[in-house]
Amino acid sequence: MGPVLAGVLQLLALMGALALAYIPLGTYMAKVYSTDKHWRVEKWIYKGIGANPDTEMRWTAYLRGVLAFSAVGVLFLYLLQRLQGVLPGSLGFQAIDPDQAFNTAVSFVTNTNWQSYYGEQAMGHVVQTAGLAVQNFVSAAVGIAVAVALVRGFARSRTGELGNFWSDMVRGVTRILLPGAFIAAIVLVACGAIQNFSGIHEVGQFMGGSQQWNGGAVASQEAIKEFGTNGGGYFNANSAHPFENPTPFTNLFEIFLLLVIPFSLTRTFGVMVGSVKQGYAILATMATIWVGFVALMMWTEFAHHGPALQIAGGAMEGKEVRFGVGSSSIFAVSTTLTSTGAVDSFHSSFTGLGGGITMLGMMLGEIAPGGTGSGLYGMLIMAIIAVFIAGLMVGRTPEYLGKKIGTREIKLAACYILVTPALVLVFAGVAMALPTPVHSMTNSGAHGFSEILYAYTSAANNNGSAFAGLNADTQWFNTTLGLAMALGRFLPMVFVLALAGSLAEQRPVPETAGTLRTNKPLFVGLLVGAILIITGLTYFPALALGPLAEGLAS
Amino acid sequence: MNNSVSNTGRLLWAGLRALLVLTLVTGVIYPLAVTGVAQALFHDKANGSEVKADGKVVGSSLIGQQDYGLAYFQPRPAKGLGENSVNTQYKLILSGATNRSADNPELVTWVKAARAKVVKDNSTADYKVEPSQVPADAVTSSGSGLDPDISPAYAELQVHRVAERNGLSVAQVEKLVEEHTDGRTLGFIGEPRVNVLELNIALKALAAKS
Numbered sequence: 001m002g003p004v005l006a007g008v009l010q011l012l013a014l015m016g017a018l019a020l021a022y023i024p025l026g027t028y029m030a031k032v033y034s035t036d037k038h039w040r041v042e043k044w045i046y047k048g049i050g051a052n053p054d055t056e057m058r059w060t061a062y063l064r065g066v067l068a069f070s071a072v073g074v075l076f077l078y079l080l081q082r083l084q085g086v087l088p089g090s091l092g093f094q095a096i097d098p099d100q101a102f103n104t105a106v107s108f109v110t111n112t113n114w115q116s117y118y119g120e121q122a123m124g125h126v127v128q129t130a131g132l133a134v135q136n137f138v139s140a141a142v143g144i145a146v147a148v149a150l151v152r153g154f155a156r157s158r159t160g161e162l163g164n165f166w167s168d169m170v171r172g173v174t175r176i177l178l179p180g181a182f183i184a185a186i187v188l189v190a191c192g193a194i195q196n197f198s199g200i201h202e203v204g205q206f207m208g209g210s211q212q213w214n215g216g217a218v219a220s221q222e223a224i225k226e227f228g229t230n231g232g233g234y235f236n237a238n239s240a241h242p243f244e245n246p247t248p249f250t251n252l253f254e255i256f257l258l259l260v261i262p263f264s265l266t267r268t269f270g271v272m273v274g275s276v277k278q279g280y281a282i283l284a285t286m287a288t289i290w291v292g293f294v295a296l297m298m299w300t301e302f303a304h305h306g307p308a309l310q311i312a313g314g315a316m317e318g319k320e321v322r323f324g325v326g327s328s329s330i331f332a333v334s335t336t337l338t339s340t341g342a343v344d345s346f347h348s349s350f351t352g353l354g355g356g357i358t359m360l361g362m363m364l365g366e367i368a369p370g371g372t373g374s375g376l377y378g379m380l381i382m383a384i385i386a387v388f389i390a391g392l393m394v395g396r397t398p399e400y401l402g403k404k405i406g407t408r409e410i411k412l413a414a415c416y417i418l419v420t421p422a423l424v425l426v427f428a429g430v431a432m433a434l435p436t437p438v439h440s441m442t443n444s445g446a447h448g449f450s451e452i453l454y455a456y457t458s459a460a461n462n463n464g465s466a467f468a469g470l471n472a473d474t475q476w477f478n479t480t481l482g483l484a485m486a487l488g489r490f491l492p493m494v495f496v497l498a499l500a501g502s503l504a505e506q507r508p509v510p511e512t513a514g515t516l517r518t519n520k521p522l523f524v525g526l527l528v529g530a531i532l533i534i535t536g537l538t539y540f541p542a543l544a545l546g547p548l549a550e551g552l553a554s
Numbered sequence: 555m556n557n558s559v560s561n562t563g564r565l566l567w568a569g570l571r572a573l574l575v576l577t578l579v580t581g582v583i584y585p586l587a588v589t590g591v592a593q594a595l596f597h598d599k600a601n602g603s604e605v606k607a608d609g610k611v612v613g614s615s616l617i618g619q620q621d622y623g624l625a626y627f628q629p630r631p632a633k634g635l636g637e638n639s640v641n642t643q644y645k646l647i648l649s650g651a652t653n654r655s656a657d658n659p660e661l662v663t664w665v666k667a668a669r670a671k672v673v674k675d676n677s678t679a680d681y682k683v684e685p686s687q688v689p690a691d692a693v694t695s696s697g698s699g700l701d702p703d704i705s706p707a708y709a710e711l712q713v714h715r716v717a718e719r720n721g722l723s724v725a726q727v728e729k730l731v732e733e734h735t736d737g738r739t740l741g742f743i744g745e746p747r748v749n750v751l752e753l754n755i756a757l758k759a760l761a762a763k764s
Contacts (some may be wrong), residue, residue, distance in 0.1 A: 001736070001741070001742065004669075005742075006738055006745070008740060009742040009745055013742070013743070045572075045575050045576070045579070048571055048572075048574075048575035049568055049571045049572040049575060050567075050568055050571055051568050051572075058655050060682065063736060064565055065565070066571075067567070068562075068565040068566050068569040069572060070571040071566065071569070071571055071575065072566055072570045072572075073569075076570070076573055092641070092643055092644075093641055094641065097762045117640075118638070118640065118648055118650075119636075120647075120649065121638040121639075121640050121641045121646050121648060122640055122644060123640065127611050128579055129581055129582075129585045130581035130582060131581070133576045133580065133581060133584075133585065134573075134576060134580050134581040137576065137580040138573070138576055138580070150564060165569075166572065168710040169572075169704075170572075170576075173576060173579070173580060174579075178579070178580065178584060181584070182587070182588060184586065185588045186588065186592065186594075186595075188593055189588070189591075189592040189595075189596050189599055189600050190595075190596050190599065191599070191690075192603050192616055193599075194591075194599075194600055194601065194602050195588055195589050195593070195600040196593065196600055196601050197589065197593035197603075198601065200644050200646065203604065203611060203613060203614065204610055204611045204612050204613065205601070205612060205613050205619055206607070206612045206613055206619055206622065206626075206754060206755070207619070207621055207622060207623065208749060211613070211617075211619070211647055212644050212645055212647065213602065213614075213617075213646075213647070214646055215601070215602065217585040217588070217589060219592065219600075220585040220588040221585075221693050222587070223581075223588075233700075235649050236648055236649050236650045237649035237650050237651065237698035237700070238701065239698060240649075240651070240696070240697030240698040240703060241649050241698045241700065242616035242617055242619075242700055242701075243602065243616060245702060246603075246744045247739065247744070248618050248738065248739045248744020248745070249739050249743055249744070251743075251744065252743055252744075280683035304656075304690075305656070306655070306656025306657055306658070307656065307662050308654070308655075308656050308658060308662045308664075308665050309656045309662040309690075311662060311665050311666060311693075312669075312690045312693050312694050313688070313689065313690045314689070314690025314691075314694075315656075315690070316690040316691045316694040316696075316738060317651075317652065317654065317656070317661065317665075317694040317695060318651040318652065318653070318694075318695070318696070318697045319635075319694075319696065319749045320696050320697050320702075320746065321630070321691050321696070321701055321703040321704060321705055321745060322697065322702075322703050322744050322747050323742060323744055323745065324745030326745075327744055327745075329742070333730070338581050343697070344697065345697045346634075346651035346652075346653055346697050348651075348654070348655060349651065349652065349653060349654060349655065349656065349661075350656070351656055352655075352656060352657070355655075384721050433608075442653055442654070443653075443655045443658050445657070447657065447658070450655075467653065468651065468653045469653035469654070469655075493704060495690055500685075518570065521636065539626075541656035544739045550655065553657070554656060554657055
């Protein structure tokens with residue numbers, strides 16, 4: 001069997017596994033967010049929080065909960081890093097510098113997991129497990145909670161109530177993320193991922209002498225890092241490190257983990273709005289883009305254009321032998337079309353066009369299938385835009401799921417889709433215009449520009465992967481990327497929750513012969529087209545200067 | 555005004571309590587529970603899959619090593635591997651890739667040099683390696699810099715040199731490589747590979763016997 005066929009079979013196996021999980025997980029998640037029964041452990045947690053989980057919240061109260069919880073999260077994680085030098089279990093690592101601690105705190109709270117530090121030489125046990133890994137859970141749970149609030153906005157009518165933030169967030173952790181991550185962590189350990197608290201210790205070598213390892217709670221963090229589409233590696237090499245991702249099977253398993261919640265949430269959406277077919281239409285849109293991107297990536301990576309790769313005879317720079325080109329291509333596309341940003345191979349050394357595909361995946365807004373929760377709400381915003389475009393064509397007031405898309409709704413959706421492009425293009429433009437940021441580049445020419453464009457794209461879209469040649473541990477990058485991550489996470493959430501509130505207040509419009517059928521293939525085609533055209537028009541000039549210039553030159 | 559300040563204060567207080575409770579659940583109980591199960595059921599793997607030879611630990615089957623002499627099988631280049639610069643009290647391995655782009659002149663130079671070295675090192679008196687035989691993994695650095703594996707093609711290329719230097723027959727070494735080649739998992743997952751450390755341990759044992 002050739003590597004291309006093996007790559008295609010791995011893609012098919014992955015699709016099969018995701019399809020098997022789709023209905024059970026999606027339906028289960030709908031139940032999690034619909035039932036009014038609380039688990040006993042959840043009641044203890046609510047008592048600890050001091051919140052009544054049964055109080056219904058309007059969108060403003062829901063948003064205040066999101067913002068307060070996240071603000072406290074940033075502050076706590078910042079302090080934990082600043083105090084690392086005096087904390088026990090820190091392996092002798094010192095306090096993280098203020099700018100880097102700010103960047104890292106924002107990064108993990110926003111589900112981005114951009115890392116300007118080297119995991120194995122900066123973070124001790126306490127910061128990794130009680131700081132970073134905790135945010136891996138709760139930032140994912142916050143994302144799902146906001147998505148569920150939007151779905152309730154569609155499902156409910158003549159009320160301003162969107163559910164209870166504390167209850168949604170806690171249930172996401174206790175009923176979805178924690179059980180899933182626990183099982184996944186055990187599977188990873190069974191395949192060779194490490195899980196210990198041995199810290200830094202000497203291990204003998206074959207030719208004599210010894211090497212120093214940094215052991216830690218890797219598998220438990222790796223599991224939630226993928227399952228919650230976070231992506232921050234325990235080690236600098238992220239999921240390319242054999243202790244995080246030891247075998248070809250764990251590689252495929254990790255790709256499965258990072259895709260399964262975002263894809264299955266479309267089922268949750270379908271069940272909650274009372275039409276699973278609407279969920280299938282959204283799923284079909286996501287899957288079309290994802291499969292298309294994987295196919296393009298495999299094509300360009302197997303063709304291995306680019307001088308160094310041509311001489312080498314294959315695109316193996318930055319890739320591991322056990323994964324090879326096929327599996328690495330699937331990982332790279334999946335991690336950038338979700339908000340994960342974990343890497344099993346290094347995107348900077350991909351072909352010029354391959355690097356461009358990873359960037360374009362993030363620029364779509366990470367909606368195919370996107371991050372946990374953020375993928376679904378991002379895609380529903382695009383569905384509203386698509387319905388609006390269709391409405392303009394036939395001169396009807398657009399409707400989606402029985403709700404009128406009026407001036408207020410379309411304004412909020414438009415604001416949503418303007419946030420990240422504005423952050424990416426303005427910050428990247430300013431960085432290029434200033435004299436010092438360009439000193440951080442490892443590569444020159446078009447690829448050097450791509451390093452900076454990639455960094456802001458990754459930060460504003462809360463992805464976290466990098467063209468890692470860029471030395472991002474400077475005050476400029478720590479600060480501006482931190483701001484891009486925070487604004488790119490919370491401004492869109494403001495618009496989503498405002499939209500949810502406005503939809504929930506409407507009375508449903510009865511479906512007529514003239515209503516656009518949003519559960520049909522025609523709508524899927526329209527939605528895919530709208531996504532590609534809007535993103536293309538926004539980013540084409542920037543892409544032409546970076547990855548397209550590099551890809552076409554080789 | 556007073557009212558909204560106290561409301562915000564109450565909300566932040568609830569947020570802090572929520573964070574602390576969830577830190578206890580996901581940041582303390584969860585990792586400890588996973589560690590407990592992992593150490594009980596998969597003790598060796600949870601501690602890094604250490605490999606022993608002659609009763610001594612000689613590394614991990616998952617972590618690649620550099621500096622095998624020419625009598626042994628060579629691993630992939632590891633130009634991205636670094637040493638710690640931030641915390642200098644230990645000499646930690648810092649994993650990582652080169653991050654050089656496909657059109658980076660430095661990478662072109664490295665690949666060319668690595669190819670020339672592979673050809674030179676592995677050509678013996680009666681076996682000439684052609685540059686076109688050298689597989690991609692032999693001249694490129696991996697993502698982690700710690701790749702424990704090489705492709706079967708790269709292992710095959712080294713057989714004549716290794717056989718000559720150890721006083722073994724080519725057939726003996728070829729058989730050894732074959733025994734240490736892992737195919738794709740279930741026939742289609744990942745790529746075929748040879749674990750360099752395990753192969754070299756077996757080679758050392760074989761050379762000592764004959």
